Amino acid sequence: MTQRLAPRWLEAETFDCRDAFVETLVALASEDPRIVGVVNDSVGSSKLDAFRTAFPDRLVNVGIAEQDMVGMAAGLAGGGRIPFVSGAACFLTARAMEQIKVDAAYSRNNLKLCGMSPGVAYGELGPTHHSIEDVAWLRALDQLVVVVPADPVETAAAIRWAAAYEGPVFVRVSRTPVPQVHPADHTFTPGRATVLHEGDDVTLVSNGTVLWRALAAAEQLAAEGIGARVLSMASVSPLDTAAVVQAARETGALVTAEESVPRGGLGGAVAEAVVAHHPVPVRMLGVDAFAPTGSAGYLLDRYGMSPEGIARAARELLHRRRS
Amino acid sequence: MTQRLAPRWLEAETFDCRDAFVETLVALASEDPRIVGVVNDSVGSSKLDAFRTAFPDRLVNVGIAEQDMVGMAAGLAGGGRIPFVSGAACFLTARAMEQIKVDAAYSRNNLKLCGMSPGVAYGELGPTHHSIEDVAWLRALDQLVVVVPADPVETAAAIRWAAAYEGPVFVRVSRTPVPQVHPADHTFTPGRATVLHEGDDVTLVSNGTVLWRALAAAEQLAAEGIGARVLSMASVSPLDTAAVVQAARETGALVTAEESVPRGGLGGAVAEAVVAHHPVPVRMLGVDAFAPTGSAGYLLDRYGMSPEGIARAARELLHRRRS
């Protein structure tokens, strides 16, 4: 699937974004004593060992109990702490959905919800451990900022921003290896997208572990003379509606690609912005069903999100528009 | 707000859909001994007293424990029963989201999840008791049929269909009084919409307690010479994509109106279908934020879904398209 990748993607060093997450959190916590970690027996799976070593008293393990995890974190916030709640995205979101709705979003407690290994990152562990719905679920909630960073730089930026922001945030943190796609000085701003690749024929909107794949697709398309704009859209809620509308206006067609269910997810968000302001064709790629057994990489390819798959979707969309 | 309503809406008899729900369930249960009710201290709020009187041994109260409610229902299904799980939509969905994902959708257990008093039906009890996210949340789940009936006829039809269908279903059942909008012989088919009012200038897509308001809006628009097609879309997932695309093609603009968050909800579903097949402008109405204190009717009006509000949205959309 990757034979047409430009060498820089094939040779790129890849990163586990949990490392950037923890490194950033430790640095922030050294400066701000209010920061605490809250986990559900998930120190290892969140790679929080360094945090625990540095701040043994500021890592609260609630055991395997996700409702209590978010509820207690709300109480810690009420006591002036800034809790970073860190557990597998699938259980954090589905098991504590009502606490996220009421104790985080509605109550606007200062909670930072860090969904580890979202999407299909758990690969062969299967759909019970996949978290393909979290983006759609949490985007439906008023007041909550939903962030899907694409690489270690953006993960660190999102965590730094979240610590400084006074309010509830959900950030996905993936274990799936990704190359660095953003410049080292990249910052996170809610509701602000970044153009990572210029083009006027079609736009690829992506984030998370799929963004590098979209960039690789854009390079393939460029080689064929198709100018694909790549919009890096870590901020799913609020969405950068202006950037989407501008892309619709200037490129006339969009492909979205995400490691989640596009129904209501990034794809849905883009579709809603487009029909509200400048209707153009949108093709939504994502993991739209309970996946069969396979690794994360295998599944992303299978659901049409190999670089080649994304490029093909763009080509088909352009072809349909022309015909 | 309702001064321009045609007399038939002002004078119409209104119904609490829970009555049709229970009446239908009792009738079905008399014929099929596999049917059981499962509640979370919600016999009264689900109006299930008649069911309990008729089948005292077949009404399982799990207490105030929603995770257990859905899990036990899955076990009852594994024992050959057809459980109708009935509790306030807000708690049923948010509190048992992971059980709905895993035990209902992923496992395809034969569960009928009946979300009572969804949307803003609980009025002054506030956003903790509102269930404006359920449609977006459950639509994100693979395998689950999501139904939002509009009146007693459609509620009964959906419950009858759900009992006969072998698989997981979510049905909203509202307490908010609504007039009958469907003919007495109306049936429910997943993925099938019904045209309730003909028109070629604009389409109003709606369901649930908002549908009669959309019909009233269409009558207002008709009086002004604007032909508004009204699509009754109880089946949110699967969606009747063909009907939406046909409406987009034939009327060129759509307004969606629903008692839920349109982000990812009915509005989102329509937006996704439209951009995939025939991009046209869509205006999405719904309860898109945590609502202030107020009754259900007050809040629906406030969020732009009085008949006049819906008509206004349609007019604005047409105006924008023409300019």
Add this chain to the structure above:
Amino acid sequence: MPSTLSHAHLTLTRAPRPPAGAPRDEVVAQLRETARQIRLQDLALVHFAGAGHIGGDFSAVDVLTVLYGAVLDVAPDRVDDPERDRFVLSKGHVAGSYYVTLAAYGFLPVEQLATFLKPLSTLGGHPNRLHVPGVEASTGPLGHGLPIAVGQALAARLDSSPRQTYVLTGDGEMQEGSNWEAMMSASHYGLDNLTVVVDRNGLQQGASTEASMDLAPLADKARAFGFAVSEVDGHDHGALLDLLGSRERPGGRPRFVIAHTHKGHPISFMSDQVAWHHKVPDADQYATARAELDALAPAAGGAL
């Protein structure tokens, strides 16, 4: 349709907190009278709003009054003081009696009570921490308050602060698993700065707890989850004051207080009647209930 609440129905006056060192009898008498006033005012709120949860309101009023009147280290001018005590009303459906209690102790202007459940009022059917001064947690869905309170108590522990956390839950509410997760956490972390009070009125929404989903033996459950358990008459202001007011703490263990109460107490036709979970008194019932509460006024020589 009841007419709307007018100024004449705002009978509540602000209750002074008893000065430190006041004799116990005086304090208890004052708490008893304040509780009676709170019930009178809450009754009017529910009657005129045409909605509310008067059964659970009235079973909780005495605990609320003792907490706000003599136990909690809180005050209207210190709602943001990090060192205030924390109180979480987990049974958020009794917002009516809670708002009245907050008004009695000066957290809300009494006039604001007239907006209860009105369009755009900040006094909605469940307390909202962003809109109501003194409210620590937005509640309503059962099973939220106890985990939050455990977090509050743990925060105090992390701060090495002596501040205390109290939480009031329903008994039916203890069927929620989230509460048992929180119970386990509280004892795991040895939070002896936490007091859980259960409003043990034996009724939930549709029936008795026993018939709905039996909680018994509740004390054994709490003990097995590591709590120091005590039981008390939840309408006895003196007993509540002695128990809740005591700053003695069982070493390393959180406290679990089973407050035996009656839903709808002390109204003859409401007490222990499940229907009054959220029934609204009509004009006759309103008058009767008022008369029964009036008869309990100190001047009338009555007692709750």
Add this chain to the structure above:
Amino acid sequence: MPSTLSHAHLTLTRAPRPPAGAPRDEVVAQLRETARQIRLQDLALVHFAGAGHIGGDFSAVDVLTVLYGAVLDVAPDRVDDPERDRFVLSKGHVAGSYYVTLAAYGFLPVEQLATFLKPLSTLGGHPNRLHVPGVEASTGPLGHGLPIAVGQALAARLDSSPRQTYVLTGDGEMQEGSNWEAMMSASHYGLDNLTVVVDRNGLQQGASTEASMDLAPLADKARAFGFAVSEVDGHDHGALLDLLGSRERPGGRPRFVIAHTHKGHPISFMSDQVAWHHKVPDADQYATARAELDALAPAAGGAL
């Protein structure tokens, strides 16, 4: 990267169910040997797949073997029989040992085990009831199995059927509130046809249960929630057979069996080591573990 599992590594042979009336000693010996075979096969599965949860696999194997070998009224040709017993593996992460157990008792072809975790295999990291014959519930998220089992047991009760329901949970898993909701329901409905077995290995994912979130006193908790509690050595096939195999039921109360086990048992370097929750044996460790299991073969005179 381990090489892939080949036919030569499919060492498992189908274990016959002991005939009714077989002497206890023979049955126990057979169960012990089957458990050893299951461990050998599971070890290969995890080693070659490069993933799995071998610690929890090995603490659960003996309970699984006794249940499928001598207790459950189930059979490969009766997986749809409404009157079969029900078993729910709530600690779904030990799918590896569960698949091997199912293969040992004929629910799956042994060859199919070679597909464990391979792309598109039906034998994924957690059991799927739609794809694996004999699996009653799709599990993986902790805290699902017990509520489902309570529903199964209640269904039997509604049918006036003698069929039994068994569920195996992790001990860390008992921190989930959903389980305590289910415990309360089971005793409220008097489900003496339900047996909850807790794999009490004292470890969870990151540390001991004691350090993570203490469950003690677990027996008291279960008793306070209305269960008849017994404790047993979870690696003693005879004791498990006597306890689980007995059809005597405590009148009106569900059973709670605390099976004291060791994670990774009986491998010297795995036993009671939290790291082996989901560590994968490398080639050397694989060889050593095999040798240790081989030394326990009946011919070698060993015993688990």
